[in-house]
Amino acid sequence: MGAMRCCHPGSWCHFSSRQLLVLPAWCRGARAPRGMDAFDCTPQPAACCPDWMAGLPDALPLSRLSIPGTHDSLSLFGGRRLRCQSWGLEAQLAAGVRFLDVRCKLERGELRIYHLCTFQRASLRGVLRRTLRFLRAHPGEAVLMRIKEELPFFSRPGFAARLQRCLLEEGRGRLWCHEEVPTLGQARGKIVVLEALEQAVLGIPYEQLSISDAWNVLSLERKWARARRHLEAAAGGDPAKMHLTFCSGNGLFTCPEEVARFVNPRCYRHLRRRSGQAVRWGVVIMDFPGAGLLRLIVDSNAPWASGSITEALGTPTAPRWRRGRALRAVPLGPVSPVALPAPRVRRKTSVSLGKKRGRSSRVAPRSLRVTAA
Numbered sequence: 001m002g003a004m005r006c007c008h009p010g011s012w013c014h015f016s017s018r019q020l021l022v023l024p025a026w027c028r029g030a031r032a033p034r035g036m037d038a039f040d041c042t043p044q045p046a047a048c049c050p051d052w053m054a055g056l057p058d059a060l061p062l063s064r065l066s067i068p069g070t071h072d073s074l075s076l077f078g079g080r081r082l083r084c085q086s087w088g089l090e091a092q093l094a095a096g097v098r099f100l101d102v103r104c105k106l107e108r109g110e111l112r113i114y115h116l117c118t119f120q121r122a123s124l125r126g127v128l129r130r131t132l133r134f135l136r137a138h139p140g141e142a143v144l145m146r147i148k149e150e151l152p153f154f155s156r157p158g159f160a161a162r163l164q165r166c167l168l169e170e171g172r173g174r175l176w177c178h179e180e181v182p183t184l185g186q187a188r189g190k191i192v193v194l195e196a197l198e199q200a201v202l203g204i205p206y207e208q209l210s211i212s213d214a215w216n217v218l219s220l221e222r223k224w225a226r227a228r229r230h231l232e233a234a235a236g237g238d239p240a241k242m243h244l245t246f247c248s249g250n251g252l253f254t255c256p257e258e259v260a261r262f263v264n265p266r267c268y269r270h271l272r273r274r275s276g277q278a279v280r281w282g283v284v285i286m287d288f289p290g291a292g293l294l295r296l297i298v299d300s301n302a303p304w305a306s307g308s309i310t311e312a313l314g315t316p317t318a319p320r321w322r323r324g325r326a327l328r329a330v331p332l333g334p335v336s337p338v339a340l341p342a343p344r345v346r347r348k349t350s351v352s353l354g355k356k357r358g359r360s361s362r363v364a365p366r367s368l369r370v371t372a373a
Helices: 089-095 124-137 159-171 220-236 256-272 291-299 302-306
Strands: 002-005 012-016 067-070 099-107 110-115 118-123 143-149 191-195 210-212 243-246 283-286 317-320 328-331 343-347 368-372
Touching (some): 099 124, 099 159, 124 159, 220 256
Parallel strands (some): 243 283
Antiparallel strands (some): 002 012, 110 118, 343 368
């Protein structure tokens, strides 16, 4: 059992892999210790913010939020060349992280978490269970989860089918597997799946999002310049389209920690210039984030919670993905302030996965459907 300072003055957040205590809905008051505002490679976060989504309107689409995330979220082992995070899964969620980048390989019939060829001592089933345990303790939150096959060039047959089975068995109605981006009210208490498979549609199609992921870093300055441009594109872009900016990277002459030490402070200063304003930064994905950087991202959503933004959200729209066509927005209808019923996930058995197709011409079968319980 560990302890870490909470964003709420005078209170503490005690957590372990089995327990998370509910804390106030919005993070305010304390700041991270000096030197940990932007970059933190210590075992536990300097501050925690486990309920920051709870005060936001149900009708707010996830595409309009600023969401802190981690790259290769379970990459805790492998030395400086491979390690991307120093906080465990529970600590990341308690600190306010709401996007997880999960990379799996099918090994001995089980989906295990890997970074390249290094096993990260975890399984996808375990990650889903631990994330859902957090969501049960904090039902006002939602977690986006990108699930990716690690080293797909050496893919093993059956990965997609095993992933479908794992989602069906572990999700139990608490996964969002639609292709549409949900509102916060629809996503509360759920894992929102971002699929990255070529054989099946398992959630929001990852390839259709606006993504900046210049992971192969030859120049730290150019890496940050690309991330900064995409952050500005998110701030001024279509609010119905999700933007993902990876501030992380690796390279022949650098490593994830060195990239984070360079990029994270610049990202912190860039976001701080517009602190207190209503800015949609999109999903900001980092290695070794500091509590101050997380707080800046989270606090950019504060005007929605305070009511200072009066834009009507009674009939929200969410993007509907159409393969091979331009992104369109379709109305979802009014969102009830009452908690929505949990969806029921079922397998559509009448469609086979078929053979692997190229991205430009694939026709992806709908292998999972979500229906209201």
